Amino acid sequence: xxxxxxSPAFRPVLRPGRxxxxxxxxxxxxxxxxxxxxxxxxxxxxxxxxxxVARGEFLFVTGPSGAGKSTLLRMLYAAESVDSGKILFLxxxxxxxxxxxxxxxxxxxxxxxxxVKLVPNWSVLENVALPLEVLGVAQRTVRQRVGQALERVGLxxxxxxxxxxxxxxxxxxxxxxxAIVGEPAMLLAxxxxxxxxxxxxxxxxxxxxxxxxxxxxxxxxxxxRSLMEVRPRRVVVLDDGKALDVPHGLDEAAPVLNGRTxxxxxxx
Amino acid sequence: MTxxxxxxxxxxxxxxLHLLSVFSVAVAFxxxxxxxxxxxxxxxxxxxxxxxxxxxxxxxxxxxxxxVRGIESALxxxxxxxxxxxxxxxxxxxxxxxxxxxxxxxxxxxxxxxASLEVSLSESSGHxxxxxxxxxxxxxxxxxxxxxQSWVERLARVVQGGVTASAILALVIFGSVVSVVSSTIxxxxxRRQVEVDVLKLVGATDDYVRRPFVVEGAVQxxxxxxxxxxxxxxxxxxxxxxxxxxxxxLMGCAPVFLPWWIxxxxxxxxxxxxAAAAFISLSKSLGS
Numbered sequence: 040x041x042x043x044x045x046s047p048a049f050r051p052v053l054r055p056g057r058x059x060x061x062x063x064x065x066x067x068x069x070x071x072x073x074x075x076x077x078x079x080x081x082x083x084x085x086x087x088x089x090x091x092v093a094r095g096e097f098l099f100v101t102g103p104s105g106a107g108k109s110t111l112l113r114m115l116y117a118a119e120s121v122d123s124g125k126i127l128f129l130x131x132x133x134x135x136x137x138x139x140x141x142x143x144x145x146x147x148x149x150x151x152x153x154x155v156k157l158v159p160n161w162s163v164l165e166n167v168a169l170p171l172e173v174l175g176v177a178q179r180t181v182r183q184r185v186g187q188a189l190e191r192v193g194l195x196x197x198x199x200x201x202x203x204x205x206x207x208x209x210x211x212x213x214x215x216x217x218a219i220v221g222e223p224a225m226l227l228a229x230x231x232x233x234x235x236x237x238x239x240x241x242x243x244x245x246x247x248x249x250x251x252x253x254x255x256x257x258x259x260x261x262x263x264r265s266l267m268e269v270r271p272r273r274v275v276v277l278d279d280g281k282a283l284d285v286p287h288g289l290d291e292a293a294p295v296l297n298g299r300t301x302x303x304x305x306x307x
Numbered sequence: 308m309t310x311x312x313x314x315x316x317x318x319x320x321x322x323x324l325h326l327l328s329v330f331s332v333a334v335a336f337x338x339x340x341x342x343x344x345x346x347x348x349x350x351x352x353x354x355x356x357x358x359x360x361x362x363x364x365x366x367x368x369x370x371x372x373x374x375v376r377g378i379e380s381a382l383x384x385x386x387x388x389x390x391x392x393x394x395x396x397x398x399x400x401x402x403x404x405x406x407x408x409x410x411x412x413x414x415x416x417x418x419x420x421x422a423s424l425e426v427s428l429s430e431s432s433g434h435x436x437x438x439x440x441x442x443x444x445x446x447x448x449x450x451x452x453x454x455x456q457s458w459v460e461r462l463a464r465v466v467q468g469g470v471t472a473s474a475i476l477a478l479v480i481f482g483s484v485v486s487v488v489s490s491t492i493x494x495x496x497x498r499r500q501v502e503v504d505v506l507k508l509v510g511a512t513d514d515y516v517r518r519p520f521v522v523e524g525a526v527q528x529x530x531x532x533x534x535x536x537x538x539x540x541x542x543x544x545x546x547x548x549x550x551x552x553x554x555x556x557l558m559g560c561a562p563v564f565l566p567w568w569i570x571x572x573x574x575x576x577x578x579x580x581x582a583a584a585a586f587i588s589l590s591k592s593l594g595s
Contacts, residue, residue: 116508139512146510158502160320170509221509 528581
């Protein structure tokens with residue numbers, strides 16, 4: 040789905056001092072070109088990875104532990120550097136962003152982690168409001184938008200509760216609310232259901248799909264095959280440092296996942 | 308939420324850590340302020356001795372009564388002279404023997420104590436003492452003139468030494484304040500690592516992340532300096548209430564505490580040091 044392509048709310052700002060990049064809307068939101076990454080020289084995580092993601096897509100990123108799912112996502116928001124190759128986010132090369140520009144990149148990307156990364160002694164409202172406070176949004180607007188975000192994740196009216204006392208599923212919902220409250224162009228989910236029971240995991244996936252319906256590009260990293268079976272979407276399998284693209288769900292890629300003998304499509 | 312509100316929330320959550328830091332900074336500032344009090348008072352004594360001068364004009368044994376009266380009269384007419392007192396040889400011996408019960412002094416012949424004119428100069432006389440002493444010394448009835456300037460010079464050297472020692476002490480204390488505050492801020496940063504990680508993740512600039520910590524560092528420095536100065540002021544008032552008379556008799560003037568502008572300067576210096584220490588320590592930590 041290419042939802043939200045003409046959405047007036049799409050106003051990515053990628054450099055300090057700029058209002059937004061008007062050309063950004065016409066480019067693929069994300070392009071990986073021959074991306075190499077190695078933590079140890081003899082054991083590269085990514086070896087010439089190529090991938091293109093259109094704006095408004097929902098994409099599962101899967102693969103065994105250590106395949107580079109988290110690394111791929113971390114490189115997107117410049118928490119990891121690229122050894123060689125290019126990652127283009129809305130046409131801008133992430134690896135060439137200056138230290139001052141990286142926060143502006145991150146304001147366009149919402150991130151949700153397995154370990155939620157909430158400040159436990161803060162209230163739900165304070166946790167969710169953080170991206171808006173960083174943007175300098177007026178307090179009244181902050182309260183209004185935080186309220187809306189909490190409604191969307193099913194936690195309306197729970198803003199005053201301390202984040203640390205919520206259940207795992209609720210904490211993950213708060214983390215999702217925090218990721219979407221700034222209306223990012225792209226949402227990255229790094230094993231967000233890893234600590235949840237299967238039913239809760241499906242509920243959380245449903246939330247991401249609802250968010251995706253509003254035009255947000257979603258990259259959902261998971262190794263939970265059942266989730267990908269519940270919702271057949273484009274799947275990118277990280278295998279041997281490269282991306283195997285399965286456009287219509289895992290069923291199509293069963294041979295790939297079972298024996299690595301066939302490749303459904305290697306993304307150029 | 309403003310930086311001040313974020314700083315307040317952080318300080319409230321880690322209040323024990325901040326209290327310890329304030330206490331350490333306060334101890335350092337007590338030492339610095341104490342050295343400044345000493346230097347300030349010695350400087351005050353020197354200024355007083357320099358301005359309200361005293362001159363002893365020792366008369367030659369062959370000086371006639373007429374010559375002595377002439378000198379005395381000329382001195383009284385001078386605007387820089389407040390008082391002239393004539394001390395005979397017998398009087399000088401009595402005064403010295405009265406102060407010192409040493410039998411050797413009382414056994415000395417009266418000729419050993421030259422007669423003198425004790426001249427008290429007015430406060431406005433300033434640097435005219437040397438000129439007056441030179442004029443008096445040239446008179447045939449005068450054997451020698453003692454202006455006590457050597458004491459003022461010695462005090463000036465003491466003040467100079469005190470200033471140098473205080474400057475070195477200040478450097479050591481500033482170093483310790485920077486060390487204490489930066490360690491506290493690093494620890495606070497470590498305790499709030501999740502908050503910092505999340506802030507950076509949602510697009511906060513380094514300045515935005517750093518600001519509340521810098522405010523906390525500045526407040527620690529300022530509070531430490533203020534607590535140290537107030538504590539020293541209390542200590543000073545207690546000591547002065549018991550020893551004021553003794554100090555007055557010894558130094559010729561009552562001891563005073565630091566003027567308000569130095570006290571305020573210490574607090575500002577504490578705040579600036581705290582902020583700088585926090586800024587520097589965070590620059591390293593946020594860069595990694």
